[in-house]
Amino acid sequence: MTATVTTSNRFRAPWVIFWAGFLLRVLVITIGHTYKIRLAQDHFQFGWEMGRIGRALATGYGYADPFVGHTGPTAWVPPLYPLLIAGVFKLTGVYTAFSAWILLTLNSLFSAATALFIYEIATRCYNQRVAKWSAWLWAVYPAALQYAIHWVWEMSLTAMLFTWALALALRMRNIGESETDTDAQSTARWLGFGLLWGLISLSNATLLLFLPICGLWILFGAQRLTASIGKAALASVVFLAILTPWIARNAAVFHKLIPIRGNMGAEMYAGSGPGSNGFAFMATLPLEERNPETMRYKALGEVEYVRQQGEKWHAYMTTHHAHYAAISLKRFYFFWASVPHPVEKHAEGEFFRELDYGFLSVAGVLGLLLSLKNRIAASGLFACAFLLLPLTYYFVTVAARFRHPLEPLIAIFTVYLFQSAQPRRKHEAA
Structure with a gap:
């Protein structure tokens, strides 16, 4: 048990990296007034198509109207981030400065959390020196901040989910472990893998090109292949369960199969x-x-x-x-x-x-x-x-x-x- 805890702790980033990255982003948002988004074109730069859909959801028009006026139902963009925008709009108002501040702060949370997974990936594949420098680079380098503090869009959320999925894949392949973990491909980890990729697909579907490669790479490292194939099948069920409500909605609304975006x-x-x-x-x-x-x-x-x-x-x-x-x-x-x-x-x-x-x-x-x-x-x-x-x-x-x-x-x-x-x-x- 002691060896397991020690190994696990070795891959955990110092929390000061996360808090430094998060507070820096929130400070820039607040002092730099990046939450004061331009009013041009009826606030279109406040989330672009996703902001428009968030407004339609918050005002009772459903998942609709991605551009201008009431144009009807849409499947133009995946639903995860527009639903987040809609939730914030319901709480703090449509296109308000406070809503922008909350959404950009949430982006900052996602972006800062990404540094934790960067640290784990770098420690597992390289060493702690590379891990610390990489995580700190992400936490404080201006280019890494820009999308979190300026854009009401899904980039920070997608980057966090994808980096998390990579870190999980390394855990499941025992990369960096000093001892072989016979339960590296546990049912819980496979279910988490399916959950993460379900969320990624509803955030930015273009990343799905990588999913089969990642899943097969994990399976090829399994100590008990037959058992892992069964667990991977359960992960596929979780993945499909996350996608199914969106696919069913699109089929009911458009009378056509639109898996994610149309x-x-x-x-x-x-x-x-x-x-x-x-x-x-x-x-x-x-x-x-x-x-x-x-x-x-x-x-x-x-x-x-x-x-x-x-x-x-x-x-x-x-x-x-x-x-x-x-x-x-x-x-x-x-x-x-x-x-x-x-x-x-x-x-x-x-x-x-x-x-x-x-x-x-x-x-x-x-x-x-x-x-x-x-x-x-x-x-x-x-x-x-x-x-x-x-x-x-x-x-x-x-x-x-x-x-x-x-x-x-x-x-x-x-x-x-x-x-x-x-x-x-x-x-x-x-």
Whole structure:
């Protein structure tokens, strides 16, 4: 029992890292007044489509109206974060400054908690020195704060859930343990795995590309494969139980199977149709209630509108293969090098933002490659995350925030890269 407790404690981050990260974020929100969100376009920047849906839920219109006016039911975005927004709106008012402060504080809680899982991942795969530097980097580095303190959106929640799922996967594979834990793949852990991935799917479904790889990687490390397969089946039941109410709602409302979100056709046309250039600065629909395109969306209903937009994109793409290939490569570059802001932004600030973003991508990828070269535990799993998580964005649309779920790993790899470049002292522990 003593050995188990000692091993467990070794992977737990000092709570001062969490509190420093959380309080720093709340301080910046409060002193910097980041909760005072612009009123333009009827508060659209207060959560964008998710904020609109949160308002509709809080005011009795149901899960609906993602853009402007009352346009009817929607499955434009997954429901987890809009439901959180709606709950806050019910308590403290729709689009109020206090609601913004609460939501950004919750984001800060999710973001600060991510540092705890960063510490565990880095300790299990590397050592406590890498773990402390990585967790502190996440806690106080300005780039790691930005989405928690400025954006009413799901990035901080998704990053926390995904990093937690990775830490759980390492526990289930006994990575970093000094002794073999015969119960590493317990029923409770498998159920937790299913729960986490159910929540991830309802927060940001693009991460689901990684789920089969992660689940199989855990199973391949099982000491009793048959027993673990049975537990994995239970985890699948939990996962499906979390998704089922949302799928059933969509089937009842739209009379169509929409597993998580139903906007692909519209996004493809907006991102890769006529006039597309790889950027995604504007909403997919115009934010004027009397705009013909918005009126068409309302008249057709979301499902038919998305279907027609998808057909238009397909017709365009069949005669513009080179254009689609070119902007897909451009989106690949933007994902890793940063999506430039519009030209009216301050050029100096834009230069340093892009430099910082691109530097972290390069350092993160180099740290991952070094981890693969040195056969660091789970580095192959992490490489799969780097390959799969961005894949959808290369071919549909891209924004800087889409990299955020990978940024906890990027922090770890960056620290590992630079610490590996330092001469080791003879007495230093590996």
